[in-house]
Amino acid sequence: MSEIFPKEIINLPEADIPLQGLKVHLSQGDNHQILFMEFSEDAELPEHSHECQWGIVLEGKIQLTINGERRTYMKGDRYYIQSGVKHSAKIYAGYADVTFFGEKDRYKKMGERNE
Template sequence: MKRVFPEPIRKLPEAAVPLAGVTAYLSQSDTHQILFMEFEKDVELPEHSHAAQIGIVLEGKIELVIDGKEKGYAKGERYYIPEGVKHSAKIFAGYADITFFDEPNRYSLK
């Protein structure tokens, strides 16, 4: 897979995302987290919920079901999942995004 993120991002600590084939660089704040994620493999996420999440798609494709409504997102698009709303996803190999989580402890360091 080609590298999407430049060296300053790759120098960030890696997040412990429990999914095979995912590399996630973590920018940590006292109030939120921003992850720069690259997916080498297809991943399916079962329905779940958490604090608000905003994603900006840089490469590839993701299919989300948010509150029962299915929609695909591709390069240049963004999505928003409000706090507590149930959602699931299919993420395709080659996908990369920047994801904001409105919680400081969503992921720990690798």
């Protein structure tokens, strides 16, 4: 997998997200998280909801179904999912993005325990 992120991002803690082929780095704020993600394999995420999510596609493509509407996003595209809106995703190998989550504890750092 080619690294598209600079060392400052690569040096951030990895997030504990159990998806095959995913490399993800986590920037943690007081009330949000920002993820820097790269996928080396296809992945599918079943329908779910959470606090707001905003992302920008850096490489590859993702197919999102948001509130029943399916759309494909490619390099340079942005998407926004409002809090509580049901959505699912098909992510293709080679996909990379930056994703903002409007919640501080959506994901744990690798090695942290759930309490």
